[in-house]
Amino acid sequence: MITGILAFVALASFFGLVLGLSAVIFKVESSPVVDQIDALLPQTQCGQCSFAGCHQYAQAIASGDAPINKCPPGGDNLIQSLADLLDVEALPLDETEAAHSGPIVAVIIEDTCIGCTLCIQACPVDAILGAAKQMHTVIESECTGCELCVAPCPVDCIEMIPIKQTISNWRWPEPQYHTNNQAASTIYTTLDQVLAENTQA
Amino acid sequence: MNEYFLLLVSTIFVNNFVLVKFLGLCPFMGSSRKLEVATGMALATTFVLTLSSASSYLVNTYILLPLEIEYLRTIAFILVIAAVVNFTEMVVHKTSPMLYQVLGMFLPLITTNCAVLGVALLNVQTGYGFFESVLFGFGAAIGFSLVMILFASIRERLAVADVPEIFQGAPIGLITAGIMAIAFLGFAGLDKGLH
Numbered sequence: 001m002i003t004g005i006l007a008f009v010a011l012a013s014f015f016g017l018v019l020g021l022s023a024v025i026f027k028v029e030s031s032p033v034v035d036q037i038d039a040l041l042p043q044t045q046c047g048q049c050s051f052a053g054c055h056q057y058a059q060a061i062a063s064g065d066a067p068i069n070k071c072p073p074g075g076d077n078l079i080q081s082l083a084d085l086l087d088v089e090a091l092p093l094d095e096t097e098a099a100h101s102g103p104i105v106a107v108i109i110e111d112t113c114i115g116c117t118l119c120i121q122a123c124p125v126d127a128i129l130g131a132a133k134q135m136h137t138v139i140e141s142e143c144t145g146c147e148l149c150v151a152p153c154p155v156d157c158i159e160m161i162p163i164k165q166t167i168s169n170w171r172w173p174e175p176q177y178h179t180n181n182q183a184a185s186t187i188y189t190t191l192d193q194v195l196a197e198n199t200q201a
Numbered sequence: 202m203n204e205y206f207l208l209l210v211s212t213i214f215v216n217n218f219v220l221v222k223f224l225g226l227c228p229f230m231g232s233s234r235k236l237e238v239a240t241g242m243a244l245a246t247t248f249v250l251t252l253s254s255a256s257s258y259l260v261n262t263y264i265l266l267p268l269e270i271e272y273l274r275t276i277a278f279i280l281v282i283a284a285v286v287n288f289t290e291m292v293v294h295k296t297s298p299m300l301y302q303v304l305g306m307f308l309p310l311i312t313t314n315c316a317v318l319g320v321a322l323l324n325v326q327t328g329y330g331f332f333e334s335v336l337f338g339f340g341a342a343i344g345f346s347l348v349m350i351l352f353a354s355i356r357e358r359l360a361v362a363d364v365p366e367i368f369q370g371a372p373i374g375l376i377t378a379g380i381m382a383i384a385f386l387g388f389a390g391l392d393k394g395l396h
Contacts, residue, residue: 003270004272004273007264008273008277011264015281018284019284019291022291026291027295028294172369
């Protein structure tokens with residue numbers, strides 16, 4: 001019993017010592033800029049910036065490969081502090097990456113709508129209902145989320161919102177494939193076409 | 202010499218750690234979606250398994266047995282494997298950034314892989330010598346790598362296959378793994394036949 005405890009204390013202290021020493025001896029000098037940027041990032045490792053993690057994003061910012069506005073969790077505060085740190089202009093948050101992550105649908109803010117019918121003409125799937133000087137509305141089940149109606153609206157009353165996932169619209173995740181895999185992508189596109197034709201019919 | 206060859210064949214095919222002994226299934230299912238990831242995982246596991254079977258043999262023979270504290274074997278092995286892997290990770294990070302990029306993120310994960318501890322404990326149970334232990338660890342790792350790469354290649358094709366809706370995702374992966382396990386059972390008796 002006592003031997004066991006002593007042996008383990010000795011073994012653990014030995015390994016602790018070795019690891020502690022080697023952490024000093026084999027310390028890898030990383031770029032101080034990357035470390036400073038990494039320290040500002042929220043460390044959620046969410047990947048919404050399209051990089052694998054916060055550290056990779058920090059490296060990309062440091063080497064100038066990525067803009068500073070790709071981090072939704074960090075928000076405007078982060079962009080401001082990154083801009084201060086790197087002495088560059090603060091940019092508005094780039095949410096395109098996040099917005100395209102799931103299916104979205106257009107919604108008309110009915111209080112603001114002036115009934116100009118411009119969005120009805122723009123809609124390729126006739127998913128917007130309304131008449132001149134009458135309030136318009138979007139038929140949610142028909143909307144494909146193409147965003148074509150957003151630009152023509154003179155009063156900016158159309159918003160794209162993500163569709164909430166419910167038990168009735170949940171579906172299996174689509175199979176993943178490599179874009180450089182020619183055979184695979186061909187199969188995939190044909191499948192997509194077949195599916196699209198079926199839905200039309 | 203013949204013995205060592207038999208030991209390798211037996212650990213790689215006949216007693217394959219993943220498909221016959223069902224150890225280390227977590228990385229087998231978890232990181233086999235892409236071939237590159239699976240290859241990195243396989244390389245890192247090969248490295249860790251060989252190293253850990255050597256170090257755990259040394260700890261068992263020169264510390265646990267003389268002090269008569271064999272009952273602490275499992276926890277001692279966990280400690281040793283974790284420390285050795287961490288140490289190597291630091292050395293690799295410093296000396297070879299290229300290798301670190303390939304193995305880096307897998308090394309800390311693998312310390313908690315049950316195949317690694319399984320090999321160390323099986324070495325002691327079977328009573329292998331030092332060289333045999335290392336060879337057993339290496340063979341187990343080669344077997345793991347082989348299965349890992351095969352499975353990842355199959356899964357890359359499965360991703361574009363027309364799988365019935367209820368089988369998509371993990372279920373077809375598990376079914377594939379089961380069929381592979383049955384296929385590997387075909388190797389049973391191969392090591393006896395070579396004798």
